[in-house]
Amino acid sequence: MTRLPSTSSLYALAFATALGGIASPAFAADPPAPAPAAEPAADDIADTSHDVIVTATRKETRLQSTPVAVSVIGEEFRATQNVVTTRDLAGQIPGLYTAPSGITPLTNTFFIRGIGNSDPIFDPTVGVYIDDVYLPRAINGMSDLTDVERVEVLRGPQGTLFGANSAGGAIRYVTRTPGDTLEASGDIGYGNFNTVNTHGYIAGGIVPGVLAASLAIAHDQHDGYTWNPTQKLYVNDQNTTGGRIKLLFTPTSTLKITLAADGTIDHSQAAQYTATTYNATNPALSGLGAITGGTLYSPTSFSAYQPNVSYAGRYPINQSRSGGVSGRIDYDVDSHLSFHSITALRGFVQDPVNYNNDGQAKLPYNSAQPRPVELADNYITYKQKSFTQEFQLQGNWNAFDFTAGLYYLFEDFRSDRIGYVTGLPASDTALPAAPFDQIGKTITRNYSAYLQANYHLTDKLTLTAGGRYIIITRGFDFQGVNYDLDGRRIDPTLYPQVLTGGAIPALGINVATSQVNFNNSGVLNRKTWRAFTPKAGISYQVTPTIFAFASYAKGFDAGGFNNRALTLATALPYDPETVNTYEAGFKTDWFDHRLRINATGFYNDYINLQTGVSAFSPISGTYVSTRGNAPAAHTTGFELETSGQPTRNLALAFNVTYLKTRFDDYSAPALGTVPAYNYTGKQFASQPQWQYFASATWTIPLGDHGTLKLGASGNYMTSYFSDTLNTAQYQIPAHGYANAFVDFETADHRWNFTLTARNLADEFYFSSLTPVGAGIRAGPYAGTILLQGAQNPPRTIFFKTSFKY
Template identity: 80%
Template sequence: MPVINRAWLRAATALPVVSLALLSTHPVSAAEPAAPVDAPDAGSGLGDIVVTATRKETRLQSTPVAVSVIDETFRSNQNVLTARDLAGQIPGLYTPTTGITPLTNTFFIRGIGNSDPIFDPTVGVYIDDVYLPRAINGMSDLTDIERVEVLRGPQGTLFGANSAGGAIRYVTRTPGDTLDLRLDAGYGNYQTFNAHAYVAGPLVPGLLAASIAFAHDEHEGYTWNPSLRRRVNNQNTDGGRIKLVFTPSSTLKVTLSADGTVDHSQAAQYVATTYNATNPALSGLGAITGGTLFSPTQFSTFRNNVSYAGRYGINRSHSGGITGRVDYDLNPHLSIHSISALRGFDQDPVNYNNDGQNRLPYNSAQPRRIDISDNYIVYKQKSFTQELQLQGDWNRFDFTGGLYYLFENFRSNRIGYVTGLPASDTALPAAPFDQIGKTITRNYSAYLQANYRLTDRLTLTAGGRYISIRRAFDFQGVNYDLDGNPIDPTLYPQVRTGGAIPTLGVNVAASQVNFTNAGVLNRKTWHAFTPKAGLSYQVTPAIFLFANYSRGFDAGGFNNRALNVATALPYAPETVDTFEGGFKSDWFDSRLRINLTGFYNDYKNLQTSVSAFSPISGTYVSTRGNAPSAHTQGFELETSAQPVDNLSLAFNVTYLKTRFDDYSAPALGTIPAYNYTGKAFSGQPEWQYFASADYGIPISGVGTIKLGGSVNWQTSYFSDLLNSPQYRIGDKHFVNGFVGFTTADGRWDFTLTARNIGNAFYFSTLTPVGTPLRAGPFAGTQLVQGAQNAPRTVFFKVAYKY
């Protein structure tokens, strides 16, 4: 758990009490949720799934939102432990395995997301309706998660800013008056050991219930490092959650929860390979292993999941928070809800080498053994959110509205050491550069969404949210020598002109002299309105149609990766207008379920790296900015079937077409021209498929044998915006399987799971390291690096449930 200021702790603890004091109406009986027209029998076939994607409980098959649900049974059989394990299994969702720690998860839905966790996410992540402002230190383990809901498309009305791509909602279990005990432990290859525990039940029956969850997950590194002679990229995480539920009456419920996670896994190391356009025989080599960086004499043979990175990854990450929720029924038609949360995380430090290369002498002028790329990072964040929500339900009319406030203090300190490759045998490496930033964010929002049933089957939905986001940004850049000592420009005058500093063995760019952004516009406010309108129609009890228009909004911000004062600039908000329609259907007494959604997303000011005019330098600079326009379109097919009682089948298809409609700029000064118009987004496959089958063999009086398997496959995509052939990632496919046994009383469960049975290896991305080699027998060779997926894993688990 991070260290949390006591005043903050007292304030967060008092919030539920303050919220209770505001509720002056006398308690009356609770309102029952409205049932859909002629709902199918929940006990037959596939049965009903209840979701809260619209901030209230509804049947999945009558919810006018494209939403997928991952329940406990699927997670148990497939050994799904973290959100990364969901990659390829949910339509429209793509999760690259490129985070520098296991808890850093970046999500893409329908082609939209943010691969850089230092900036705002584009897919909102929520734990029990509490927003996580950063992708850094997200969910570690799904031990006490009742279900995971993946909402596709903009969720700006009910969930707010930074959910233009969609939202991922983790819904945790709620303790009650029944004892609920769940334990599991297992062991697998790569010395994998996982242990999870959950216990819930009444402390005072009918009045106070509690639950405790704990998770420990570890495995040795999946990647071999010959330079360090050890395995790297391991996992070692511990997490827990405590929840208290107080129900003094049938109309009032108070929930308090606290959670914390410790992550001491290794920071990621990437795998290196090469590309040579003029001499293909030099493509596909591994890391440089001999000579100098300027004139290498030897390359290693490329091997899957082998990294030569010269630094052992260090990661000390901690996250946690406390939440208070009050739910109160004012009368049979009105309820009020208060959700208060204080959260924080720190990574102190994360030190990783992401070039995949061993340390080598730079050249003759600097014979010291150094890395091509190295990073030393300290992140510290704390946030406070408060939401007051009012819900009403009368015969044909219901609504959800509220007020929302977020405060976030995000501090980043990144020493980025990217020397590149020497231009000559007398060149000096670039000096390590420290990017020290602090961003204060305040978000004020008000929202309302209502449904009016025009007939018993036809419903009109309309709503909107007004958002005001204020940000203050402070930034400082400092140059260092190779021993980590700050370079003082007053002691070394040549620094001011970008000259070499022979005594320190580094070179400082003229534009990168130590600076602060005190004279730059560093306070800004953005406003937005995100409307939604839709129609839904219950054609028959088993066929449901819906069509929606909605707008998403991602907040503007400042460049936390500025390389000089001219690039420490604000970037504009991103907006998307989405048109989608689809149907949800059950067939053959709910033995077959077919859901299909088609969509078109029109993006304005898509946030990315661009050339932008800097009022500081009076020139164009390369910075984080906005591509004027882009679009994505496609469809998502989600099917499941239970042809007989003991057989379950699933088949999902995602088609996604992405294009930049306007993304170009002419050359100006030192900034080269670029033209990405017409190019596909990087990192997004056009087709994704997922299929699974589970079969149970009952043995009378003994139990049930379980057999199952799944396969997910995706087509190729490009790692770069130019869609260059050398950065194309080929088709991928993974096959998983399990066999298990459940005792007749349902208490004991034994499962053997195998993931990536074919032991297939693929890069997630490919990124160039410096410029092509200029000298020696390997001249023209471009070093590239990237993360690779986990190898074949086999895991045996024993679980007990009472």
């Protein structure tokens, strides 16, 4: 395959171009908004005549006059960049980090300003909302963006106005609302890896002025990106189909009722990871790929490491379904007061998901167990359903306006995870650990009341104050069950050793004494947490084009129970984490609205950050390794968002994120069998210190034939560590990607033909690296540590035809 120019040269070109005219968070798709009285020049080609409207404060405001750090991604940007899901925006939004791949295509975790939750089984710290309906889990949390009008990324705690667990920030999908006017759009495209994407949308009036409806459908598929020599097939494919229907009923001028239903079926393969190695004693042995000969205790040969190649020995299975229904009532009591009700029922099922996360083929364990086994494999069933109800009242009287509400969330989350985590053998006579099944049920109830008010001291100066009171109750039922290597529950009447732990030679496994069948019915498994999260802010419209703001906000992420407990002693509750955030920024337009520069600085002070810790277990009377809380941490940094139109044909954007993360108090001495650790002063895992994004779009008018656009973009991030100890062998090097597009639009603005290329240089990087077992014990590769992780998609080229009416 012919290699393209190096990534560094492409970035240099993109950034040098972008620096010629810096400007805003709306990218070229949503250009800078002029003051209301401004009129665009008659020969302007790019549209600079509209305001970017957001609802980040639960009401419509101009982006440039909203006292919140928010980025907006519009439809045009998504269309030309072939953005199908939010994961495609990785590296392009200031302050936002998301891995370019996940366990399934619809499972994604988000970090904003260094804080998030990389484990989708726990509560997301960054809240995700579809039309103000909260998604309680990152599992099956992504949706196709076919009928999404815009995506709003809100940075910093959003606890005052948004439903639950938005301590890090919020991502809001705002879908289109149908009206009387007939709208229709669709696209179909094809690319390498047999990529086929097709989307359709139709909306219009059924009873003029009274009832309107819309329907959106989407299907996205591609062959596997990753070659698997073990199975002799490509893995990590995608095959998702979804849709949304929306009804708008307006019986009177003051009452609006919106009903919506959506669903997605995901039959993509589950993820398979790529493997590499590290050997501190003999560096020449580092960087190899999978074990290909011998046993796991004493391998005789390795394959050469190859990017985007997985040797995983089990076929990846994924059968997932998700969806929900919602109803919204908007009623104007009078010209000053409005009432809103949002009711939703959502859920998902993954039954099953079977993924291999070691990147290794099955091999004989050792002499005592010659049967080929997995190092790390998971067979999972997840089932979830949630109900949310929100009542909201909004008022506006002269210099005073407010938003107040009541919020309720009920969630029933069931998890059944069989972990085939045999690891590497400690000796040539050891038996592999028995597969262990973690069966959990978590019932959550969230009761909240909130109020946020603005007082306009003058027509330029505004004070903001608010707060939310939260009560969260959780019940947790958990049991651990032992299985054999074929996935069958071990019958204690046939193998009584399972009742006391130890080796079961007939099954070729060892049952850990601490993992003998148990449940948590006799220990603490119900708990309630309460919190108050205030907010205070000030904003000032310095001039018609300069807006400044500063605020303090407290964020809250609920406590819970360890749903990944490996023993009864570790099935413990952990406390909520809180964050006190201080931020200040400005939003500006320059040169008759051709240049926009927005910047925000922030400081986040975290208390009881949720992570892995040593904690005293009242169940065992000892210290155990479990999910708990690091006492103190902080993040600080700034975000610069710029976009501009230096000439009538050229649109530019350039964004910079600086983030410094540190644990201020995160250590524990050795306690019994629990080893000591000291992470104080270390930086957070998976958080680059610098992120950059730049784009340039050149518009060429072709008269009566239409318009041609040429675009290029690049994103780059500095290195980061995959582990909390900041170990060198788990460091991800600095990297980035370059993209480009060509778009032709017909003169009637109805047809677009777009060619998009992503990851032009076909670069591969791990998004994280974690060890598999303690290391190889014997043989020519003794001391070698196996590492595994997911990698980004390869270069993709995609051609799309789209139509709109």
